Every structure is written in C-alpha cells, then in structure tokens.
Amino acid sequence: MNSKKIGVLGGGQLGRMLVEAASRLNISVTILDSPVNSPAKQIQATSTHVHGDFKDPLKIQELAQNVDVLTIEIEHVDVEILEKLFSKKSVEIHPHPYTIRIIQDKFLQKTHLSQNEIPVVDFIDIPDKESLNIAIEKFSYPIMLKSKLLAYDGRGNYVINSEDEITDALKTLGNFKIPLYVERWTPFVKELAVMVIRSVDGVIKSYPVVETVHKENICHLVIVPAQVDGVILRCAKEIAEKAIQTLKGAGIFGVEMFLMKNGQIYINEIAPRPHNSGHYTIEACETSQYENHIRSILNMPIGSTSLKVPAAAMINVLGKSEDIHETLGPCVEALTTPGATIHLYGKKECRKGRKMGHITVVADSISQLYKRINPILNIDDENDTSTTSSKNIQPLVGIIMGSDSDLPTMKACAEVLKSFDVPFELSIVSAHRTPMRMVEYAKTAHVRGLKAIIAGAGGAAHLPGMVAALTPLLVIGVPVKGKSLDGVDSLYSIVQMPRGVPVATVAINNSTNAGLLAVRHLGAFMPSYLQKMQEFTERQESEVLAKVDKLDQVGWENY
C-alpha cells in the first residue's frame, strides 16, 4: 500500500495500537522506547526496534536514520532534535515539531489557542510567588495551579482552596523549578472530547463528539455519542476542528473540552497523537483513530470517521494494586457482556492507576449501552457514583402536544414509552400559538438525536402535519377529541395530509397506540425493543386467554 517506513517515539499502548493498524496495511513500524519488550514492540517482529529513551537525541537520530516518517505516541519527547532533523529534511516528521513544542508547554498551548480566538478558560503566567497572589486576587479561590511542562493524568496540577494550601501547592509542583501558571477554576457540567484528523495538506475531518468521565484525574469512561443536545455537539465539533486548523503537520489530535452549565465550551487541552478518548473508534467507527493517523502521516486518503454502531463506551482498565488479578475484574465481567471487546496492553508490571488495558462496549442504543456497561463498572467500584453521574440519556422520541389540556390524553403514550424503557422528552408545542417554537423544534429534532416525534392535537389539529412538513423524521399523530364533532375534526385534520408529507395517524384519543407505534419503529433496528414488543403482544394474548378461562369457569351470568 505504501512502502514508507514509520518510526514511532514511544512504545506504550498507543504505539501498540498504531502497530496493529499499520500491520493490517503491511506498513513497517519501528519503535523507539527503553523496554526491549514494550507493548508496541511485542506485536511487531519484523522491525529491528531501537531500545532507548524517546527523550534521547542520539536515539531519536538513530531511529530517524532507519525510517522515512517520524511520529510520536507521547508528546514529552526531545523537540530540539526533531526541529534539527526537520530543518535538515532528512526525515518527514508528523505532527510538525513546532506543534509538539506548543503542546508540550500547557501555558504556550493556551496562549496559542487564545491568540487564535479559540475559547479557553482564563489563565495567567506565574513566574514567582508575587504573581500567584495577583492571580488569586483576580480569580479568587479555588484556583488551579499547573506545571507548564510534563503534566498529564492529573500530575502537575494542584487545586488551591485557601491561603493555607499555597506553600504545599508550590512545594508539590517543585517551587518554580518547572515553570507554573494558573487557570481560573472551571465548574464544568461535562467533559467532552473530539478526535480530529489533519491531512498533510491541512484538510480536517473529525470523529463524533464523546463525553468523558474522569476518576482521580484519569480518564475512566468514554460514552459516544455524547449525551448532550445536537446543537452542543455541533459547536464542540466546530471548536475542535478550528483549534486543529491552527496547528501544523499531519496526524490525529485529541481535543479535550469542558462544557459549562450555560452551554459555553472551553478547550482544556490538546494531545498531538492518538488519545485515550479515541480508543472506542477501533470497534465503533468505520476507520479507527490509529489507522487514520497512519494514513494521514503517509499522505494516504483519510478513512471515514463515522460511527458504525448506534452507541459505544470505553472503560479503562486501571491497575488497582500490584495484583493483576484484582485489576482484571472488569475484564472477567466483560467476557460475558455482549458487545464487549477487551484490549490488554501486555504490560508486565501492574501498578495502582497504571493503564493496563481498556474495554470497548458497543450497543444498539444508549439505554442498552448502560445496561451492558453497568455490571463492568460496578465490579470496578461498587460504591462509585461518579461514573453514573453522566447518565442523562438523550431522548429517542419527542412527545409534543398543542396544549396542556391534551396532557391527560397524551399521558398514556408517555407511560407506554416509560414501560418499554424508551428515553423520551415531553413538551408543549402549539402550531397556532407558538409557530416559531414549532419550526425550531421540528427543524432540529433529527439533529438532536430524536428518531420519531409523537404529536397530539385537537380540533383544527395542525401540529402533526406541520411538524411532518419540517422534519425528515417519522411523525405520529394523535387526534385528541375536542368538545364538538367527537374528534372527527382532529382525525381528519391529521390523517388527510397532502401527498408528499405523511403523518402516521392513530385512533382518536388513542395515544397508547402512538407510543406502541414508536416502539415498533425503534424495534425494527434495535433488537432489544423488537424483543420487548413480542413479549408485550404475548402478554396481551395471555391476558385475554385468562379471561376466556375465567368466563368458562364462572359462566357468563356470573362474570
């Protein structure tokens, strides 16, 4: 496919998964890392790897001599030698060394982003104790003190809550031996992340927006698609792509973001390489982040970044202690979980907090996804609530009605969806009194992730038909019986739609059937709902048959 040889600085799990992707394309990869048996080297037997530190300029040079393209799986490498090699043009380097330099230094990174009008939280340089006091005065407690360099997975961060903690904070972060800066405290409601791929000629493509849950500053759980409004999804995607547009060189980038209560999104940090929040792409997307990194740095066509399953999760397998068996608890559970794939990284020593592997789970819906991952997460820590805090599932069905007077009729529909475990939303949208709200609701419904809309209305009952005219989704209409004409007015207004704009109409006042129709709609593609619908009809049948028995036993006079 491509005869260029790739050299990777770093041979951990990210390198390992890069090798996996490269092997399938028969692309040669050589690893630079100290352990002879590092995760990436274990699965690549055809290269003579370089054994040494990825910060060692001589070793980097040695690697460069044997390959055509250099890339990284960790950003804490020696940039100076990369810059030298780059200027000599003796080897291609992706991403560009200057990009790595910017990202290595978190203060430089934030400055770069903010100069390019990418939203980041407020930050101030802290060259000395004096400037720390100024920052505290400006931002007030708590503030986040950070090392500019070598900070990851919570290392190099200190949250200062009061004056008492200043001394300890400075001591912990090395008393200015490593340069420091301060960030304004950011009480986010969710963390989002997007993997963005940049081609050699600067074309940008991104993966779906995910939500990430961190535990003790280490990524613990990733859910895709992120359970936030479609408008926020679009916004997060745009910010992430815009940020990567400002950087040089090809490759995959992980963009981590904070979502605030008011919908504001800030970039937290960028990784210039495959990222933990993109592991899920191996099983859940049409092309993995690893393969796309390989493709982009070799100037091959970028593969599709679309999801191929409706929902997926990634759970990190973090060392619980030095005991590997204790650590593998979630994996044992995953072996019996449908849709789960286990990735272990071949690390010889297990340590508390060390990333030993991960588990990807795919599912036909977010509801099924949570059913599948909950047992895996529970084994990890039964009393943990942080991992479920993000469990606000986005609705699959929207129930709307023209007026609150329709609610008694439409309640039955909500109850059906609840009993079938279908996530839904319910609101008032009036065609005649809130026409613009109706337009907004219908136009954005499919973008927000809805799969069907159930609309109830009475009398002139324009709501279902007007909504159907504004959405490509399936619209189910419920004619609500008014004071005159016995509901025939509503029925005709809903069912007699012109050619081109269909409404699936149910019986007058029969919102139960609207709910059941929505379940049948979902069931055609989500096997778990089809199964439930079959159980429901069997239950219905046996209920009637029980009445047959009773009638036979007690006779019609006594029934």
Add this chain to the structure above:
Amino acid sequence: MNSKKIGVLGGGQLGRMLVEAASRLNISVTILDSPVNSPAKQIQATSTHVHGDFKDPLKIQELAQNVDVLTIEIEHVDVEILEKLFSKKSVEIHPHPYTIRIIQDKFLQKTHLSQNEIPVVDFIDIPDKESLNIAIEKFSYPIMLKSKLLAYDGRGNYVINSEDEITDALKTLGNFKIPLYVERWTPFVKELAVMVIRSVDGVIKSYPVVETVHKENICHLVIVPAQVDGVILRCAKEIAEKAIQTLKGAGIFGVEMFLMKNGQIYINEIAPRPHNSGHYTIEACETSQYENHIRSILNMPIGSTSLKVPAAAMINVLGKSEDIHETLGPCVEALTTPGATIHLYGKKECRKGRKMGHITVVADSISQLYKRINPILNIDDENDTSTTSSKNIQPLVGIIMGSDSDLPTMKACAEVLKSFDVPFELSIVSAHRTPMRMVEYAKTAHVRGLKAIIAGAGGAAHLPGMVAALTPLLVIGVPVKGKSLDGVDSLYSIVQMPRGVPVATVAINNSTNAGLLAVRHLGAFMPSYLQKMQEFTERQESEVLAKVDKLDQVGWENY
C-alpha cells in the same frame, strides 16, 4: 486473562488473525510453520516460534512441549502424532484429533455426516476405474470426481462432462495414488456458509448465515446477512449447528453449504478452524471468529456472535500475477470507500490466485453495501458478472393489498420506494379471502428481514389491523376508497384500532404517503435514507417556489 499457552500448527493468514485476537487478551501464541517470517510470526514478537513443517511429527512434538493447548489453522497436518500426544494427555488439543482426521478425508467426512443424518449430496467411493463407471451410470454426466485428501480451493476436483474426459480426469487426480470418490453434480442456486463455535463442554453457538461467491473455485466474495428468505436462514443455521454437534473438541468450524432451487440445503464441507467466510466477523460482529476460537479452546466464555452492523461484505484480495501493485488495485479503491477495512497478510511473494489479503466493508443496508463494494469489485475485473449474480436483495418493506383492484391505488407507494432505492416486495394478501396466508405472512415478516409492512385495503378494511395484531413490526395502513361511503369506511376500519395494536394510518387513497412514511422509518437508522428524504423535501419546496416565480411572471390570468 488466561495463562495457558497456545501453539498453532500453521502460520498463514488465519494464524495471523488468531495471533491478533490473542494479543489483545495477552494470551501467548507460538507458531509452527516453515518460513521464519510467516504472516502469523510477523506480529508476535514475544514467543520463540518453531520453524518447521506443520506435517513434521518431531516439530509438532517440539511445539507441544512448549505450550498447554495445541490448535490448527490448516487441517492438512500430521494427525497420528496429534493422536499420540492426545492419548498421553501431555497437551490439550482442539479440535479433537479424530475430528481433524474425519475432515482431512472428504469421503470420511461425507460418510460421517450422512451417518448422522446431516444432508449431503450423494457420493460413492471410487477405489478403481470399474467403480467410476458404475457411479457414472448411477449419477449420469456431469459428475464431480474428487480426491479424498488434500483437496481445497478447487485443487483435487475434476468435473467430468463426458466419457472423453475420464482419462484426463484420472490422470489429473493422480490415477488413484490419492484415493478418489465421486459426488453427484449439484446445480446449486447459492452457496451459504455458517461459522459455528463449539465450547469445550460441547455447547454450540453460531454466527449469522452468509452467502459466498466463488470464482475459479476460490472464495471471492462474502455477503452477510445472506440474501435469502428467513426460513432458509434458520434452516441453514440448524443444519450447520447439528453437523458440528456430531464432532468432538472445541473451537470454531466453517460450514459450507449448497442451497438448491427447491430450498433444499446440503453441506458441502466443513473446515475445523477459522474460515475465509468468517473474516467479516472482525469488523461486523460483536466478537470475531478468531477471538471466539481462542476463547473456546481455552474454556473461556464464548462471546456474542451477533452482527453489530446491518450489512457487511468480505472481498478476497487474490494475487493477479506476480506483480503486487496490480493485485492491490481493489485495496487502493477501498482506501476511499466508507466502511472499508483492508487486511494485508504480509506475504512476501505475490502469485496468481494467492490470498494476499481481504477487504471488509460494512454498511447500513444491503443496498448501501452494494453501492460501496461495486467499485472495489469492478477494479478487480470490470467484465466480471459472476460476482454480481447474487445481487437479489432481500426486501426491507412489504407492500400488501386485499385485492388486485387495490393495485392502481397502491402502485404509487411502490413507485416511491423504487425512487428511494428501498428494496421491497409486493403481493396480494386478503384478510377475508386468504386468512391463513395473512397469518403466515405477518407472523414471518420480521424473521424474513422486513422492517415495515404497508397494507392497503378498502371497505371493511381489516387487513392492516389484523396484520398489526400478528407482527411486532411497524404496519402502515392505506384506506382505499370503495364505491360507497367515499373511503370513510376504509379509514375508520384502519385508524380506529383498539389500544394495544397500532396501525400508522395515512389519508384515503394516499399510498404515496405510506411509501414516504416507510422511508422516514428506515431513515431514522439508515443515514442514507434520511439524507434522501431531506433532499426530497427540499425538491418539493423548490418545485412550489418555481411555481411562485412563474405565477409572478405570467400573472394569475395567464397561469
């Protein structure tokens, strides 16, 4: 996960993909094969592999001494030594050596299956020329003369069409040096295959039924799900599972079958190992055939065998000549095909017909799948028609009507589905005149792969409601206007369904909207249809806007 060491006899592409699956579970695999750099050895650097022939008893013994479980990726191994090792209990062997012995000898295999009442085509032992004449008399021309041993990918087969060819046939197959037998000629309409997994304690689980297309006796294309009726799918699955139940030992088995015109299914042959027709499971199923083979032989829980995508294809990358670049044509096309994943096996020498790699393509529907694979197949051979011969796509929507007098009304619905490229079927099913046909149709609809039923009826119009009572699928009802009551009779009969059994009703005679409703239904889960529906509504809008322009230009008097 499991500390047992696996040894694999054979190190080709199947071994390579076994190693890939084992690595992710950190399970040690040692390969026995002659080339130092065989495909499987290339991606496993932590084992000291055995370099030697997988038919060499001494080398097999050497491998056995270093591992806990022996398995195979090719059945043409030395069985005697496996039987000896098995009886000594020095190593576990999966599948059971006796299973390998049965399968190595195609005549023994067919005898075994037929004794176990598994359907196979008629066959006769041919120890000498005399018995060949008897066989020809019995079966008449053409007949299939086969080597009992070492026959695969068309090698060891000879189709004898007339007496003239007998001498050449016998010469080609070695003049009884390798024992021969004859099979009755089988003019199948399709070839099907099922991967079946057997646990150490004999529990059976199978993957979806696929259809395979062979070119010059080598598997060329695999489509899943097989585009045949659901009843045939179920039958193929049962036969395959029953066959594997008769064999001993754990592991994955590939069962190849012939489907005859009358629906009869025969087993053609069984492979006691991962199989070409199961490559697609890596990208398309919840657990791959390779991982499940590893799991089963290590007595770990068997993973889910469900599809995680609606449709998938596998295309073999076969050597076109000694020129690798010519051979890689389909891969170059696949690089720009959404949903395509390329697997190259790292084979150093390219030869005509050699399996150099494969491409898996996933899609949201069979229609989308064919759109995606056609360019890849065309590059392979533009004038080739054999690969598209299987392109009879199973319907997603069923259109039924109570009487042929409803056809003029229902035609519009068929035209909508045709224009949206939705595969559908159309038939007459009458609730009152063919009640049992209706029951059969509705009860099997979801099993046969339908996602919705559109039912048109007039007058008492019971069809849509009765069908809805018998299926868990979405049923769309079209009230057809009769001679009296202006269609109100049909409308009320269809829309006023009791609670519990919903019908999505459209306007009287408006079967266009029924078709559009079905497209919206599919579009919620198949992005390509959502896209088309949006384009349709935009087109509708611009058509009206064009009329606005015209009206403005010519004035209302001249319009």
